[in-house]
Amino acid sequence: MPPLVIAVPKGRILSEALPLLARAGIRPEASFSDENSRALRFATDDPAIALIRVRAFDVATFVAHGAAQLGIVGSDVLAEFDYSELYAPVDLGIGHCRLSIAEPVEMAAADDPRGWSHVRVATKYPHLTHAHFARRGVQAECVKLNGAMELAPTLGLAPRIVDLVSSGRTLKENGLVEVERIMEVTSRLVVNRAAMKTRPDVVPLVEAFRRAAAPATPSDAAVAA
Numbered sequence: 106m107p108p109l110v111i112a113v114p115k116g117r118i119l120s121e122a123l124p125l126l127a128r129a130g131i132r133p134e135a136s137f138s139d140e141n142s143r144a145l146r147f148a149t150d151d152p153a154i155a156l157i158r159v160r161a162f163d164v165a166t167f168v169a170h171g172a173a174q175l176g177i178v179g180s181d182v183l184a185e186f187d188y189s190e191l192y193a194p195v196d197l198g199i200g201h202c203r204l205s206i207a208e209p210v211e212m213a214a215a216d217d218p219r220g221w222s223h224v225r226v227a228t229k230y231p232h233l234t235h236a237h238f239a240r241r242g243v244q245a246e247c248v249k250l251n252g253a254m255e256l257a258p259t260l261g262l263a264p265r266i267v268d269l270v271s272s273g274r275t276l277k278e279n280g281l282v283e284v285e286r287i288m289e290v291t292s293r294l295v296v297n298r299a300a301m302k303t304r305p306d307v308v309p310l311v312e313a314f315r316r317a318a319a320p321a322t323p324s325d326a327a328v329a330a
């Protein structure tokens with residue numbers, strides 16, 4: 106049987122994913138945690154498990170198509186793609202943020218979201234944005250960007266944005282405020298549904314991730330002390 110491939114996002118999730126992989130008993134070769142390495146596929150100390158490092162938005166695509174059997178991906182990306190081939194059995198409790206609508210501070214002072222009937226929005230999440238506004242009976246026109254959404258209002262690209270917010274610092278430093286939350290986001294373990302049925306090595310690994318993600322209870326801490 107070929108090695109099981111786990112897709113892990115490069116960028117900000119990687120640093121939070123490393124301790125989680127260690128707790129799940131997955132020990133990658135040293136270059137995996139080196140952001141400067143140009144390698145994309147990495148061995149682990151278990152010849153039956155390999156890791157690939159891909160863009161956060163591509164993790165879902167690799168796993169949905171069976172190119173990787175498991176992956177770590179934000180629930181924002183999962184909701185944006187909505188792949189039926191993906192099963193997301195474990196909330197990994199990392200990558201906490203939220204997807205929100207934001208607009209310039211001055212605009213927010215005189216704006217009432219309940220009065221919106223049509224909005225033009227810059228976002229990396231056109232599907233989620235359309236779906237959210239459609240539920241509210243608002244027609245949304247999306248300008249798709251892949252980053253730096255916060256520039257859109259001041260440069261006249263779109264008066265509002267839909268983007269991820271964590272500390273709120275990026276919004277603040279660009280003169281924007283959050284006016285509505287769309288969803289809370291954490292990273293999930295995703296599994297290719299067909300691989301789950303056909304490969305006996307998938308379920309034990311899902312269980313290893315489940316144990317690795319479980320928050321330590323006070324009694325665990327007492328045992329450890």
Ligand SMILES: Nc1ncnc2c1ncn2[C@@H]1O[C@H](COP(=O)(O)OP(=O)(O)OP(=O)(O)O)[C@@H](O)[C@H]1O
Pocket residue numbers: 114115116117118160161162178179180181182200201202252269270271272290291292
């Ligand atoms: N500010 C944040 N705080 C916590 N988690 C975040 C934050 N921003 C993004 N995330 C999570 O990390 C994932 C990847 O983030 P993002 O899309 O910004 O990619 P990136 O790490 O900048 O890499 P890329 O170069 O592929 O865009 C998101 O899908 C989301 O789940």
Ligand SMILES: O=P(O)(O)OC[C@H]1O[C@H](OP(=O)(O)OP(=O)(O)O)[C@H](O)[C@@H]1O
Pocket residue numbers: 117251252253254268269270271272273274275276
């Ligand atoms: O509320 P904050 O803590 O400031 O975080 C929010 C920022 O984090 C994400 O971008 P990221 O840093 O991943 O860069 P990107 O624009 O390249 O995706 C997101 O797109 C915001 O810009």
